[in-house]
Amino acid sequence: MAQWDDLRVFLAVARAESLSRAAPGLRMDAATVGRRIARLERDLGAALFVKSPQGYALTDLGERMRDRAAEAEASLSLALDEARGAGAGDQAGMSGQIRIGAPDGVSNYLLPQVCAAIGADNPGLEIQILALPRVVNLSKREADLAITVSRPQAGRLTVKKIxxxxxxxxxxxxxxxxxxxxxxxxxxxxxxxxxxxxxxxxxxxxxxxxxxxxxxxxxxxxxxxxxxxxxxxxxxxxxxxxxxxxxxxxxxxxxxxxSLYLVRHTSDRSSERLTRFADRLSQGLRAEIARLEALVA
Structure with a gap:
């Protein structure tokens, strides 16, 4: 039977669509990741990926499994958030890893200084900035939250204007x-x-x-x-x-x-940690936009 660690490896490859791209985040080499995927497929008796020189594409079963595994991952993250909050108190700093997806203009000119300030106040927090020339796919859990320049019209998402x-x-x-x-x-x-x-x-x-x-x-x-x-x-x-x-x-x-919008997956709205981070991020972005624009007004 597949264990959570197997699903963690599967999710990483599903998101990266490549063994070599998934390996660093898993702290494994690509060959080990490949063996783990092969073992998982063997245990399940079914193929989860179609392998090609271009990478690893999900089969129909793989897509269904990715969605269910992502839901399980989100539930586990929420449970850990609640445990951290209960153990540390309301005033405790944020910890763990949070990934933000954003257009490269925001990623280059706004997020570094805003995230640096948040990180300075929360030394246990690991912040990752995913700069992409496309819309970040939260349903595939490419990031925990996204910043966009249009309000998304589809998906199980919560959207707030920044x-x-x-x-x-x-x-x-x-x-x-x-x-x-x-x-x-x-x-x-x-x-x-x-x-x-x-x-x-x-x-x-x-x-x-x-x-x-x-x-x-x-x-x-x-x-x-x-x-x-x-x-x-x-x-x-x-x-x-x-x-x-x-x-x-x-x-x-x-x-x-x-306009800039902050987008989160609906299933994450009960995460106190992500909500606190999202609020601090939005405040920081508003202040930094106002500060920088005032310099050229």
Whole structure:
């Protein structure tokens, strides 16, 4: 019969879709992880994965087992949270591991300093930041909570708005851009069009541009390209203090407002630890957005 440790290994491979990517988090080598999966499949008498050079894809049975194992993992996490709270009192610091999934702009310019402050107050807490150019899948337990730029419309999720934030057109400080016509002969830096994973990240219409001459799926790469004089592009106001070579231009003509949302799996809403962390994270993000935007206002 499969033991919880077997399911833990199975979940890690199911989420990583690879033995080598799952191994570090399990503190095992890839060969050991492979043997554990083979033993589990042998004990069950059924295949959980389809193996290929591209990785490990779940079979139909594997997908059903992943969902049930994830539910068991969540229940175990809640039980441990309750035990920690009962044993340490209401004022105890948070502990254990919490993983946050977020777009790379938030991951690069906001989360490091906010999470550093939370970690300083909670030395027993291990915080992981998962920066992905796509929406984090909480149902697959890729993370404990996610930050998104659109409110999810499906899934067993709880969603709370964190804050609005602002974006403007930015260019090198020596650029002479006074009217929209001045953009006609400027290279546009932005997202790779077919890799925009959220409609709120599609800024081309705001610029009246038809194409992007230098593109990346990473907003941080875009900002670095602008810092090296690659052209003009939309930049988060909260990122500009980290890019002193850039300035906002045409602020009266091009000004965008977007929002950040904190998303959690519904089954986690009774976790006091995650709720405390989510509240502290939201407060920290609101304060940091306000602080950084004030520096460029």
């Amino acid at each position: 804050s609005d934030y602002h974006l403007h057109l930015a260019a090198p400080r020596d650029a002479e851009i006074r009217t929209l016509d001045d953009l006609q002969h400027r290279r546009i830096v932005g997202y790779i069009p077919d890799m925009i994973f959220d409609k709120e990240l599609d800024y081309l219409d705001e610029l009246g541009a038809q194409s992007v001459q230098l593109a990346s799926n990473s907003v941080s790469v875009q900002a670095m390209a602008l810092r090296h004089g690659a052209g003009v592009g939309i930049v988060h106001d909260f990122a500009l203090p980290f890019a002193p070579e850039l300035k906002r231009v045409l602020t009266d003509s091009i000004s965008l407002t977007r």
